[in-house]
Amino acid sequence: DAGVTQSPTHLIKTRGQQVTLRCSPKSGHDTVSWYQQALGQGPQFIFQYYEEEERQRGNFPDRFSGHQFPNYSSELNVNALLLGDSALYLCASSLGASRSWGSPLHFGNGTRLTVT
């Protein structure tokens, strides 16, 4: 039973460029959330996708956008990269938004994005 998988594991981009990160949820999960984790900090919620729609959003600018596909996998897109976007981007999957209170978030190992 595959857990949450993310790709790529590492990425180096230049300021102003655009990046796409990918996530496949744990088998049986239909909800995907994305988090940004700066070094030494806790994860910060970016947004959550359920039934191919963005259901919740954290305090992140419109440069951060996403998508969920019919197979529940998801992408995170970041446009016009800034140096401050350098972080570990974590994807977490769970059961449906209204049924997930008792089940834990299952995290992937993240994509380490470095913006130079």
Place this chain on the structure above:
Amino acid sequence: KNQVEQSPQSLIILEGKNCTLQCNYTVSPFSNLRWYKQDTGRGPVSLTIMTFSENTKSNGRYTATLDADTKQSSLHITASQLSDSASYICVVTTTTSGTYKYIFGTGTRLKVLA
């Protein structure tokens, strides 16, 4: 404002010693509280969940407590091992109109020395 604060920020202990990590929250309404362990370069992994009616729960050498009145939780690690070196993150779940939100603490970085 919904917030989760953890202390200490970092901790260094010797192998075999015990330690206790603290989590204070101002989240309402409260659904549950989870402790996650995050190894360096890896995603967080759930250790235990605490619901409103639970005071203590153990998972091997990890014991979590919850005081819903004071809105405090602790994670006690017994007989620490080198593999316990990690960040420990407290996450409180809250609900708004049937939608669940997760409020993350900034974590406690634990280092266990031989």
